[in-house]
Amino acid sequence: MTSKLKAIIAGTTAVAALSLAGAAAAQEYKIGITQNNVGVDSYQTTYEQAFISAAEANENVEAVVLDAGGDVARQIAQIQDLIQQNVDAIIIWPTNGQAVVPAVRQAKNAGIPVIVTNSNIAEEGFDFIASFSGPNNIQQGASSAELMCEALDGSGNIVQISGQPGYTTAIERQKGFEDRLAEACPDVTIMETQPGDWNREKSQRVMEAFLVKYDNIDGVYAGDDNMGVGALNAAKAAGREGIAFIGATNFAVGYEAMGRGEYYGSIYQSPVDDAEAALQTAIDVLDGKDVPFLNYFETPKITQENMGEFSKPVF
Amino acid sequence: MAETRLKQLGGIVARQGILIAFALFLVGFAVFSESFSSTENLTSVVRQSAIIGVMAIGVTVVVISGNLDLSVGSMLSFATVMVVDLHDKIGPGPAMLVMLVAVLCLGCLNGFLVGMLRLNSLIVTLGMLSAIQGLTLIYSGGQNVDIADQEGTWFALFGRGEILGIAAPIVMFAVLAVVMQVVMSSTAYGRRVYAVGGNPTASVFSGIRRSRVVFSTYVISAFCVGLAAIILGSRVMGSQNNVGQGYELLVLAGVILGGTSLLGGSGTILKTVIGVLILGFIQNGLLLLGFAYYVQWLVTWVVIILAVWLDVAAKRGRLFSPIA
Numbered sequence: 001m002t003s004k005l006k007a008i009i010a011g012t013t014a015v016a017a018l019s020l021a022g023a024a025a026a027q028e029y030k031i032g033i034t035q036n037n038v039g040v041d042s043y044q045t046t047y048e049q050a051f052i053s054a055a056e057a058n059e060n061v062e063a064v065v066l067d068a069g070g071d072v073a074r075q076i077a078q079i080q081d082l083i084q085q086n087v088d089a090i091i092i093w094p095t096n097g098q099a100v101v102p103a104v105r106q107a108k109n110a111g112i113p114v115i116v117t118n119s120n121i122a123e124e125g126f127d128f129i130a131s132f133s134g135p136n137n138i139q140q141g142a143s144s145a146e147l148m149c150e151a152l153d154g155s156g157n158i159v160q161i162s163g164q165p166g167y168t169t170a171i172e173r174q175k176g177f178e179d180r181l182a183e184a185c186p187d188v189t190i191m192e193t194q195p196g197d198w199n200r201e202k203s204q205r206v207m208e209a210f211l212v213k214y215d216n217i218d219g220v221y222a223g224d225d226n227m228g229v230g231a232l233n234a235a236k237a238a239g240r241e242g243i244a245f246i247g248a249t250n251f252a253v254g255y256e257a258m259g260r261g262e263y264y265g266s267i268y269q270s271p272v273d274d275a276e277a278a279l280q281t282a283i284d285v286l287d288g289k290d291v292p293f294l295n296y297f298e299t300p301k302i303t304q305e306n307m308g309e310f311s312k313p314v315f
Numbered sequence: 316m317a318e319t320r321l322k323q324l325g326g327i328v329a330r331q332g333i334l335i336a337f338a339l340f341l342v343g344f345a346v347f348s349e350s351f352s353s354t355e356n357l358t359s360v361v362r363q364s365a366i367i368g369v370m371a372i373g374v375t376v377v378v379i380s381g382n383l384d385l386s387v388g389s390m391l392s393f394a395t396v397m398v399v400d401l402h403d404k405i406g407p408g409p410a411m412l413v414m415l416v417a418v419l420c421l422g423c424l425n426g427f428l429v430g431m432l433r434l435n436s437l438i439v440t441l442g443m444l445s446a447i448q449g450l451t452l453i454y455s456g457g458q459n460v461d462i463a464d465q466e467g468t469w470f471a472l473f474g475r476g477e478i479l480g481i482a483a484p485i486v487m488f489a490v491l492a493v494v495m496q497v498v499m500s501s502t503a504y505g506r507r508v509y510a511v512g513g514n515p516t517a518s519v520f521s522g523i524r525r526s527r528v529v530f531s532t533y534v535i536s537a538f539c540v541g542l543a544a545i546i547l548g549s550r551v552m553g554s555q556n557n558v559g560q561g562y563e564l565l566v567l568a569g570v571i572l573g574g575t576s577l578l579g580g581s582g583t584i585l586k587t588v589i590g591v592l593i594l595g596f597i598q599n600g601l602l603l604l605g606f607a608y609y610v611q612w613l614v615t616w617v618v619i620i621l622a623v624w625l626d627v628a629a630k631r632g633r634l635f636s637p638i639a
Contacts, residue, residue: 200553208359
């Protein structure tokens with residue numbers, strides 16, 4: 001009798017607890033995000049704005065939005081704060097893929113799923129994260145390589161201006177580009193690669209040196225449009241024509257130059273899509289849905305031909 | 316006899332060490348890279364050096380007075396973002412004017428803190444380095460700024476145009492260098508700046524108003540940053556919020572390479588011009604030779620440290636410190 005009663009009580013409590021949990025889930029997820037360095041560039045600034053408005057538009061989500069200001073130590077402290085606040089999920093845009101792994105592990109041990117956004121963390125941290133949401137930078141590099149083959153009809157000499165040395169996005173785009181180029185059009189030769197540090201003025205300087213050094217440049221691949229436009233500036237100033245410029249992360253200046261026919265192509269990557277994908281991935285994880293470990297969002301090729309399908313980037 | 320001659324030769328090498336090293340580098344680059352000594356490339360390096368050079372002229376004046384200015388990098392970001400942003404809103408002329416007023420205010424703030432309040436210039440300008448970066452982000456909201464009509468604006472003159480057949484940035488750099496060299500070497504103001512840096516106490520006893528002189532050096536430095544921002548903004552026709560990041564070190568490197576003592580009281584504008592050109596040619600030469608970027612960093616900074624050593628050794632008259 002007593003044991004039966006106990007079982008009934010236990011059963012009803014469990015059901016009550018379950019329904020309560022269900023109700024709580026439908027009501028609100030508290031999702032914390034710690035970003036890399038808002039304000040350092042337009043992409044990250046737009047990302048934050050998009051994330052906040054996406055979270056506000058979703059009544060089931062309460063967002064705690066933090067920014068590490070590019071400082072790893074601060075980001076680790078922010079992850080620990082979010083664990084203390086007992087948020088339901090943590091989204092992290094790593095300042096340093098390696099250094100944040102221990103903090104991510106703490107979150108996992110505290111039972112809080114971690115979603116990495118935009119740039120992935122180091123491989124040894126993969127066991128501790130629920131999903132990565134972001135662009136496929138290797139694929140982007142490969143797409144740029146295909147654009148280059150197309151622009152040069154399969155043969156020619158090019159130079160490459162890469163992003164900031166040591167930055168995952170820079171490394172992956174360069175690798176994707178070089179591997180795919182060798183495969184898709186082996187007759188296109190990369191004469192030299194130098195970093196432009198994501199900086200337009202720096203890449204303008206690098207391109208000026210390239211133009212002096214080589215008189216046979218048929219194409220330029222830049223790790224993003226900001227640098228690509230710097231290279232274009234240099235070529236225009238030197239009066240060199242017939243060079244195909246191909247970038248990635250389409251910027252407003254690149255979009256406009258494409259419209260004028262000065263810039264061949266780029267990869268369209270929207271910070272709004274990036275932010276919304278990160279939030280959706282976090283919600284899907286919390287809803288218990290099956291989320292792919294590498295959850296890439298679409299970053300299509302853009303050239304003068306199809307640019308009408310895309311709105312001009314806001315940055 | 317032979318020994319004294321050797322000693323004299325050693326003295327010359329030590330005194331002119333930087334120029335000799337520069338000459339050796341130039342010859343080396345010219346031998347190993349065909350394109351290095353082309354007129355096109357030489358012009359291009361001087362043009363690229365103009366931005367750092369214009370800033371370095373201002374910083375030289377600050378350093379001669381015995382202080383430092385590390386805020387010039389983020390001040391350049393601020394000024395460039397501002398002039399580019401305002402260009403499309405109020406037109407190129409007013410944009411440059413408003414921007415110049417704004418950076419001169421920042422210079423006055425630096426000058427007030429270091430000159431009037433006598434705070435340590437390293438700490439003040441290091442603080443201003445971050446503070447102005449923050450100000451830039453507040454101003455722009457983190458967004459990149461661009462000039463819409465790049466072909467049609469006369470603002471293009473400063474970074475892309477030519478004056479009497481010479482690239483405009485080079486002309487601006489040269490005119491500023493000559494004017495400031497004359498001011499520093501042949502006017503009472505220039506002598507006061509040297510006096511304040513060389514012996515602050517004595518300068519005060521000779522009736523020089525030290526606070527005002529120090530204040531004015533920061534205003535000059537800020538003005539130079541404003542000019543550099545006009546060249547940079549016009550050259551790129553857009554700006555990122557961190558475009559000047561790290562420039563403070565390159566500028567200081569140019570000043571040091573020119574042999575201006577960080578202790579104050581010595582140095583000349585023309586030597587700074589040479590220092591900046593050395594820096595520009597080394598970076599360009601290494602790039603043309605196809606060295607990886609990390610080798611460029613390494614070589615550039617090894618050269619700078621060697622230059623400082625040679626400079627100190629020349630003043631001491633021996634390579635190693637007499638006190639171990």
